[in-house]
Amino acid sequence: MGEKVLIKGNEAIGEAAIRANCKAFFGYPITPQTEVAAYMSRKMPKIGRVFIQAESEIAAINMVYGAAGSGVRAMTSSSSPGISLKAEGISYIAGAELPCVIVNIVRGGPGLGSIQPAQSDYFQATKGGAHGDFNMPVFAPASIQEMVDLIQDAFDVADTYRTPCMVMGDGMIGQMMEPVEFKERPAKTLPEKTWAANGLNGRKEHNVINSLFLESEKLEKHNEKLQAKYKCIKENEVRYEMFNCDGDNDLIMVAYGTTSRICKNVIKMAAKEGIKVGLIRPITLWPFPFEAFEKTINNTKCGYLSVEMSCGQMVEDVKLASNGRKPVDFYGRSGGMIPEPADILEKVKSIVGGAK
Known part of the structure; x- marks a missing residue:
């Protein structure tokens, strides 16, 4: 180093x-x-x-x-x-x-x-x-x-x-x-x-x-x-990170940039409540990492959650990647507001049905 x-x-x-x-x-x-x-x-x-x-x-x-x-x-x-x-x-x-x-x-x-x-x-x-x-x-x-x-x-x-x-x-x-x-x-x-x-x-x-x-x-x-x-x-030139996506997941979040760092904390918080959540982090937004969804489509029970600091722009690409095979939900804040881990976790729990 x-x-x-x-x-x-x-x-x-x-x-x-x-x-x-x-x-x-x-x-x-x-x-x-x-x-x-x-x-x-x-x-x-x-x-x-x-x-x-x-x-x-x-x-x-x-x-x-x-x-x-x-x-x-x-x-x-x-x-x-x-x-x-x-x-x-x-x-x-x-x-x-x-x-x-x-x-x-x-x-x-x-x-x-x-x-x-x-x-x-x-x-x-x-x-x-x-x-x-x-x-x-x-x-x-x-x-x-x-x-x-x-x-x-x-x-x-x-x-x-x-x-x-x-x-x-x-x-x-x-x-x-x-x-x-x-x-x-x-x-x-x-x-x-x-x-x-x-x-x-x-x-x-x-x-x-x-x-x-x-x-x-x-x-x-x-x-x-x-x-x-x-x-x-x-x-x-497609680049992405898959975090905690091994095995079966209750849900997989999709987030990039600063929001993805927040989501990694949410994953730890969810694990304490018995909920297994993964993360797909696009590093290239274009080209979008569709292959990451092919790798995970059968490993997520409740589909995907796009988490963004916007009103839901990336969610369209997430839906294209899922192609109707799994549900796609959205959580976002806009206008300069930064998502809070606790609020994202509540959204996760509302999708998967609460703590396991």
Whole structure:
């Protein structure tokens, strides 16, 4: 084990990106992720890298487009309303097949909402988030250590598939402090960026970075190419944790991020009352871990309980995964309210029929 440092989540994001060789960061302040940009503003210029506080979130995502098009690792971060402003640029980046990392430290909504933690951007992140037929990998860390590790993974996945990747944590992940180890990781073999607009480099013609196809036939072929890529991502990049799911369960909860940590405490509380509860924790929200449900569908008496800091967005994917074979219930808090373990336990008991 290496040395651990006590660090705030948002600052850990910045440090992880630097260690992942992020060359350019473009951002704009918004609570509760402002410390990411503040950290990068202090660190990036000192090591000869680019930091720009853009005039808006729209400007920031288009700067990411330009930097990513040159072949360097580029990143932006924001929080819910800011991600909405970036949506057009994210679609352009996906259409142009450019790798980059986008961090969303989610706050309560809709609208300006609150600055408290939430998970109400699930639909936005996993169902496209902008116009057109595209998806992007979405990673959902449950701790600051996992956030650090997934930042590196997100850059690698982005480069492997030429796609934007999102790392999505709630406001609690961004604002709390935990001990973190910044691990030295072996360099991953990644595709050469022969597509980049960074000079001819021996080519006879210039590379053109673009997402505009005026001929419908060509755009359809491009969409077919993108869909083949997304199929490959679904086959190779699904990540999840199954906790206490061995053997028969009275119920299996499904939760991600901070909520999954709360659910692990609920599992211990339920065990004291003779109720066996498991947990499926999606680490990738897209692609969603449908295979975890295939592994557990015959091992849960009362089905699944989706626990979220939202009004029930992930529950739709849980129902798709169950596909009518087992009941799916929901417990959630919204607007920045954090679920209490005792309240979740009461929901569990109401489903399974009380203590055994």
